[in-house]
Amino acid sequence: MIKNLSHIGIAVENLENSINIFKNLLNQSDYHTEKVESQKVNLAIFKLQNFNLELLEPTLDDSPIKKFLDNKGEGIHHISFEVEDIKSELERLKNNGFKLINEQPVMGAEGKLIAFVHPKSTNGVLIELSQKEK
Numbered sequence: 865m866i867k868n869l870s871h872i873g874i875a876v877e878n879l880e881n882s883i884n885i886f887k888n889l890l891n892q893s894d895y896h897t898e899k900v901e902s903q904k905v906n907l908a909i910f911k912l913q914n915f916n917l918e919l920l921e922p923t924l925d926d927s928p929i930k931k932f933l934d935n936k937g938e939g940i941h942h943i944s945f946e947v948e949d950i951k952s953e954l955e956r957l958k959n960n961g962f963k964l965i966n967e968q969p970v971m972g973a974e975g976k977l978i979a980f981v982h983p984k985s986t987n988g989v990l991i992e993l994s995q996k997e998k
Contacts, residue, residue: 873943874919944991969993
């Protein structure tokens with residue numbers, strides 16, 4: 865079951881420049897940076913009251929974020945929802961005809977399990993499911 869909006873992911877060309885933009889926009893200098901090898905990205909997370917804002921910079925040319933940037937440019941890449949049990953949620957979505965990018969969850973930022981639902985199943989919006997470690 866989907867519990868909450870977890871974060872909005874924004875693809876960026878230059879993480880350092882984008883951090884400065886969002887620090888000024890949000891009037892917030894507190895953020896967390898991390899490299900996520902499984903997704904081939906460096907990221908910065910701004911924690912807001914009800915959800916996080918995640919800036920994503922590709923680390924390799926075969927990164928999904930690099931492909932997104934090449935095709936669409938900088939902007940909103942995905943919306944992430946927090947779930948209680950990611951494996952059962954993936955099974956539920958698959959049984960209801962949703963096309964999954966990840967049949968099984970992988971390790972994402974902040975030690976969370978993540979999986980993506982293909983945008984062809986969700987009106988063109990890439991959806992990420994994330995589960996906090998139990």
